[in-house]
Amino acid sequence: MNTLDRETKRTTLLDAAMAVFVRKGFARTRVADIATEADVGKGTVYEYFASKEALFFAVFERIQEDIASELKPELSEIGTSRERLQRLFSKGAEITRRQVENQAVVLDFWAASRGNLLEEQFRDFCVSGFAFYRSLVAQILIDGQTSGELNPNHDPEGLAVMIVAAFDGLGAQLYLDRSVDVERAVAAFTNTLCDALCLEDE
Amino acid sequence: MNTLDRETKRTTLLDAAMAVFVRKGFARTRVADIATEADVGKGTVYEYFASKEALFFAVFERIQEDIASELKPELSEIGTSRERLQRLFSKGAEITRRQVENQAVVLDFWAASRGNLLEEQFRDFCVSGFAFYRSLVAQILIDGQTSGELNPNHDPEGLAVMIVAAFDGLGAQLYLDRSVDVERAVAAFTNTLCDALCLEDE
């Protein structure tokens, strides 16, 4: 079996694992469930992943990568700061909606890693994720302030923390309560922040 | 043993459980650990709580109650909207800092409830918690708009979702990365929002 086949099978297993983890949570998922979902033997899982936790971590990484790759385009400096902010927030809303179920896996993973060797790995992963998201936001604000488009009387780094937190928390709220109106919330957030940040509103 | 004694012992157990859950996480905590921490026999735990999960839920409830009771004073309508908002945010920052470790328990609980009967209970609990927090924020905004103190061109409910989310997400960021500057972030958030919301800034 060549590398391509192995990669394909690994992906199949990852897909299966993700599906089961989303459905049942990490703790209640048995390795056998994943094997069944992937339509392979239980032992096969261990041909591709060292342990249940390693598999979980791989799923987690994949989710982070998916999110990060969706945010890549937002690194571009095209448009005014306001436009960039709007695009970013709009993308944030979209990701939040699309990844609702995966939220569960991320939180699950966190719980599973408590008191493990994995805990630090998870923490590092999240910390650098947060840092990346914050820098994404902060950069737009700084660019805007530098170019004179945005009010310099606001703290880009401080705001970045809260903005990233807001989207994070929005995901949690949505996960637990699907009646939350993401569009409306993000629209309000965008408008209010732009109102404060943009010097020339008219 | 009278009701008072029972209540005292229950509280002792709750304290012990909370301490251990914070330390080790739900999954890695054994009922025996809690019994040891509370200095009682393992069987005694079951005299006061139906199951490990019931005990966990009780701990969770207590955390929510603690937070809610801290937020009670913010229901008062004393002061301008700006002042009320500032007080609320400042209190939010304080609670966030104080409850960092308990964050872990809440998330743990969530993970533990996945696929359980408890899941719905947990979800309901969170949903009403979120609703309460949102209404707290929204009310201040509505009051301010009604009194003419705040700009009416902002959506109170939409903003409330994001503001609550922001404090929620702030707790998560802080939990994973203690280097996050809560004061600074909340100060920036407060200033920027007030800037946009308050009609008379000077």
Added chain:
Amino acid sequence: MNTLDRETKRTTLLDAAMAVFVRKGFARTRVADIATEADVGKGTVYEYFASKEALFFAVFERIQEDIASELKPELSEIGTSRERLQRLFSKGAEITRRQVENQAVVLDFWAASRGNLLEEQFRDFCVSGFAFYRSLVAQILIDGQTSGELNPNHDPEGLAVMIVAAFDGLGAQLYLDRSVDVERAVAAFTNTLCDALCLEDE
């Protein structure tokens, strides 16, 4: 349950374990088998022994202790060296016969400990066991040489190694082949050695 009861139960488990180990060998014995033999639940075994290996080691220790305690009386200096040697050899033959089945457990234990943490423990145990047996033999020879009863032209320590080895190997031969005539072999061995060692044979 008091200490006495615990000790009794531990002994029950040890008995059961020994019986099963003798019957099936360490590798093929499941903890469940031992539990069944002792008429307790599987978990109960773990209340008294940390692991299957710990239980095995305890069985092993007990066998060693049984043998050592049987040999205790032979430490006495009553009688001539010839008599002491004859008594010791006779006891050796008796133990060999009585412990045939337990031989299996000892060898099994050895095999099970290969590459384990237990390996060193086992080795130490055996090494000090061998040393004890050798000193038992050597002392009798030395005493005899000192008192002039035994021929001084023989190396007590060198002989002790081979005599202990002979009884050890006798056990192995008997274990594998029950037709070995222990009495006759030991009698011949005793006579021949005394012949060489004792100065006044007539």
Added chain:
Amino acid sequence: MNTLDRETKRTTLLDAAMAVFVRKGFARTRVADIATEADVGKGTVYEYFASKEALFFAVFERIQEDIASELKPELSEIGTSRERLQRLFSKGAEITRRQVENQAVVLDFWAASRGNLLEEQFRDFCVSGFAFYRSLVAQILIDGQTSGELNPNHDPEGLAVMIVAAFDGLGAQLYLDRSVDVERAVAAFTNTLCDALCLEDE
């Protein structure tokens, strides 16, 4: 591939297996380890041996054959009985030293065969091995008694059992404790026995 090649490869596998069994013991050796050691695929092992146990048995047979072939020359009737005995014992000491590590494999094999179909096979093998060694010793003694060189007041068969046992047990002691002085022990044993057995010592 012709028969020669097959035989060569079989030997390669046997070598590899022996090396790994010595290193890790039977229980902790995986078939994959042997394949790796022999630099072949895992499946190839099964082309040459029916099972892990069959392979183990083959290794065991080879060890026995090695020992037996080393002892072949001792069947010769050259020299006095005393000389033959001395040669045999000296050879025994040499083999004991050289086969220390293989001792481990033999005992391992024994443990592995417990409760198997192999058990009887192993037992038979050992029993005939013991018988061969004993006859080797007994024959020398009988020859000596017949020729009048050795004291007839000793039981050749009885002694043979103990002498074979002594070398067996010597191997065990040496395996577990490398500080055992094989030379000295065998020398003492040889001298003492000859002292008793030989009629004309001066």
Added chain:
DNA sequence: CATGAATGAGCGTTCATTCAT
């Protein structure tokens, strides 16, 4: 009421063996 010994369901993991290529 309090206890902690007893219990056994449940699960992660290993690894000898098979078999399609």
Added chain:
DNA sequence: TATGAATGAACGCTCATTCAT
């Protein structure tokens, strides 16, 4: 003939829960 991916039976161990004292 050689391979190594796939398999699943097997087993040690944990720990929430029960219940006799």
